[in-house]
Amino acid sequence: MNLTAVRAIFKFEMARFFRTIAQSLISPVLSTSLYFVVFGAAIGSRIEEVEGISYGAFIVPGLIMLSVITQAISNASFGIYFPKFIGTTYELLSAPVSFLEIVAGYVGAAATKAMFIGVIILATSFVFVDIQIAHPVAMVLFLILTCLSFSLLGFIIGIWASNFEQLQLVPLLVVTPLVFLGGSFYSITMLPPIWQTISLFNPVVYLISGFRWSFFGSADVPIGLSLLAIAAFTVFCLAVIWWIFKTGWRLRQ
Amino acid sequence: MSAILEIESLRKVYADGFEALKDVNLEIKTGEIVALLGPNGAGKTTLISTVCGITQASAGHVRVGGYDILRDFRQARSMIGLVPQEINLEPFEKVISTVQFSRGLFGKPRDDAKTEQILRQLSLWDKRDSQVRELSGGMKRRVLIAKALSHEPKLLFLDEPTAGVDVELRKDMWEIVAGLKAAGVTIVLTTHYIEEAEAIADRVGVIAKGEMLLIEEKARLMDRMGQKQLEVQLSAPITEIPAALETYALSLSEDGCALTYSYDTRRERTGITKLLSDVSAAGLVLRDVVTRQSSLEDIFVGLVHAGEEDAT
Ligand SMILES: Nc1ncnc2c1ncn2[C@@H]1O[C@H](COP(=O)(O)OP(=O)(O)OP(=O)(O)O)[C@@H](O)[C@H]1O
Ligand SMILES: [Mg+2]
Numbered sequence: 318m319n320l321t322a323v324r325a326i327f328k329f330e331m332a333r334f335f336r337t338i339a340q341s342l343i344s345p346v347l348s349t350s351l352y353f354v355v356f357g358a359a360i361g362s363r364i365e366e367v368e369g370i371s372y373g374a375f376i377v378p379g380l381i382m383l384s385v386i387t388q389a390i391s392n393a394s395f396g397i398y399f400p401k402f403i404g405t406t407y408e409l410l411s412a413p414v415s416f417l418e419i420v421a422g423y424v425g426a427a428a429t430k431a432m433f434i435g436v437i438i439l440a441t442s443f444v445f446v447d448i449q450i451a452h453p454v455a456m457v458l459f460l461i462l463t464c465l466s467f468s469l470l471g472f473i474i475g476i477w478a479s480n481f482e483q484l485q486l487v488p489l490l491v492v493t494p495l496v497f498l499g500g501s502f503y504s505i506t507m508l509p510p511i512w513q514t515i516s517l518f519n520p521v522v523y524l525i526s527g528f529r530w531s532f533f534g535s536a537d538v539p540i541g542l543s544l545l546a547i548a549a550f551t552v553f554c555l556a557v558i559w560w561i562f563k564t565g566w567r568l569r570q
Numbered sequence: 571m572s573a574i575l576e577i578e579s580l581r582k583v584y585a586d587g588f589e590a591l592k593d594v595n596l597e598i599k600t601g602e603i604v605a606l607l608g609p610n611g612a613g614k615t616t617l618i619s620t621v622c623g624i625t626q627a628s629a630g631h632v633r634v635g636g637y638d639i640l641r642d643f644r645q646a647r648s649m650i651g652l653v654p655q656e657i658n659l660e661p662f663e664k665v666i667s668t669v670q671f672s673r674g675l676f677g678k679p680r681d682d683a684k685t686e687q688i689l690r691q692l693s694l695w696d697k698r699d700s701q702v703r704e705l706s707g708g709m710k711r712r713v714l715i716a717k718a719l720s721h722e723p724k725l726l727f728l729d730e731p732t733a734g735v736d737v738e739l740r741k742d743m744w745e746i747v748a749g750l751k752a753a754g755v756t757i758v759l760t761t762h763y764i765e766e767a768e769a770i771a772d773r774v775g776v777i778a779k780g781e782m783l784l785i786e787e788k789a790r791l792m793d794r795m796g797q798k799q800l801e802v803q804l805s806a807p808i809t810e811i812p813a814a815l816e817t818y819a820l821s822l823s824e825d826g827c828a829l830t831y832s833y834d835t836r837r838e839r840t841g842i843t844k845l846l847s848d849v850s851a852a853g854l855v856l857r858d859v860v861t862r863q864s865s866l867e868d869i870f871v872g873l874v875h876a877g878e879e880d881a882t
Contacts, residue, residue: 321677321678321679325674325675328674332663400660403659403660403661404654404656404658405658405659405660407619407624407652407654408672410622411622411624412647412676413646413647413648413677414677569623569624569625570584570619570624570625
């Protein structure tokens with residue numbers, strides 16, 4: 318394992334993040350605050366408690382997930398797309414590093430940035446609502462796994478994309494709907510039965526449910542199933558990336 | 571001396587079916603400087619990219635320092651430094667951090683003294699804290715070289731290092747190459763300038779249409795160029811060379827009207843005066859005398875043309 322290389326990539330990527338730290342943080346904090354004002358205070362005041370939790374608190378885990386997933390994907394996809402775009406991938410491909418080391422560096426950095434933002438949003442939400450975290454260890458674990466797996470997905474998107482439009486396409490067309498329909502702002506038990514069944518095919522449901530469980534101790538789907546789903550998703554993404562580097566798809570001619 | 575680079579029957583067919591390398595064989599010895607010449611699209615960059623792992627070979631084997639570039643990719647790649655033809659650099663990064671990044675990527679621990687030495691050698695030390703986008707084109711090319719040298723490679727590929735570079739910088743580049751050679755680095759460079767190959771290479775290779783047409787010691791090529799031919803045209807044809815002229819190793823043209831004598835211009839006595847008097851002494855009547863000299867350029871153009879005719 319060429320750990321020096323992993324560290325070099327990680328540092329290089331984090332430097333990019335810290336160069337634009339203000340930009341990186343202002344927008345998620347601002348949009349989260351808006352959600353709290355609109356959903357939590359304005360609409361939420363007319364909604365009864367969901368599963369015994371005030372609506373403002375109920376949406377916190379979903380909001381964090383929404384930002385973390387979006388950030389993980391956009392950081393990771395841009396992180397590898399940009400070198401591809403300006404042609405600096407020649408150096409990665411000619412360096413004595415395996416695909417695991419490249420992924421560890423890029424995805425590690427993207428996941429760290431997403432984590433960072435997740436934590437900031439959690440801190441922001443303490444300002445607006447009163448929440449307790451029932452299972453802090455599980456919460457951290459879920460957060461880490463989510464950041465990692467969606468950074469892996471972002472990495473795949475970044476390699477796949479051959480222009481900036483495509484880079485925005487998947488997050489916009491696929492991920493945002495899945496996250497919104499994944500129970501960020503409601504419990505799927507509130508849906509009509511047919512939609513409940515359909516929701517079970519949405520992988521994000523398992524994530525948000527598990528994450529919410531670590532806050533409030535109640536979940537839409539069993540917690541074990543949530544963990545299994547996210548683990549399976551991570552393994553799937555890793556397998557795709559392994560294949561990409563083995564065949565050189567979109568990287569090597 | 572042992573070979574640092576061995577290329578055997580290397581073929582590259584691109585996804586669109588274009589065959590950019592056709593059965594290339596090449597062996598490069600430790601410590602030498604090899605210049606690859608060839609017209610645009612000859613396959614020079616493809617050859618380098620394949621050795622470095624940027625493109626995948628369709629067939630054949632490549633070993634660097636005895637290590638297979640696929641099976642033992644870590645050992646093989648650790649030895650290689652690559653300066654690509656295109657200037658590909660992160661625009662917002664500082665010069666020094668992009669050089670340090672390259673070193674780390676190749677698994678070498680940070681070494682500030684070494685980095686400083688490389689940047690000074692390339693006259694980039696004063697620019698170390700500038701962003702790459704603030705540099706001139708020639709400086710950017712030097713940053714690429716600094717990145718390639720950052721991990722102290724044993725085999726350095728320079729893909730057209732002096733393209734679009736002014737005379738001054740070109741001379742600097744040649745000095746850098748000479749310095750690296752003195753430090754034991756093997757260098758393979760591509761160029762379109764024949765005088766560049768003449769100035770710095772130990773061996774010169776010519777590629778056209780994906781084939782190595784020639785690879786030869788520069789000294790031998792220079793010998794060929796140092797050779798001049800004197801053609802003695804006769805007013806009446808002869809059937810054989812007179813015995814008195816045997817020592818000159820003359821060749822007789824098919825129609826029997828011309829005798830050709832090869833001589834070395836760098837020798838003190840070319841033997842021309844004596845030849846001409848011996849020719850008339852042998853009873854032959856001169857009609858005209860013509861001399862010809864081949865240059866590396868001639869050899870190069872001739873080879874490339876021959877290669878093109880073969881291909882069609
Ligand atoms: N990715 C690719 N897909 C298809 N064909 C390619 C690709 N890259 C290069 N080629 C073709 O392969 C041939 C060799 O290209 P290469 O870049 O190796 O030439 P070169 O000798 O380096 O030329 P130059 O002196 O212009 O740099 C060219 O005909 C080129 O069009
Ligand atoms: Mg080229």
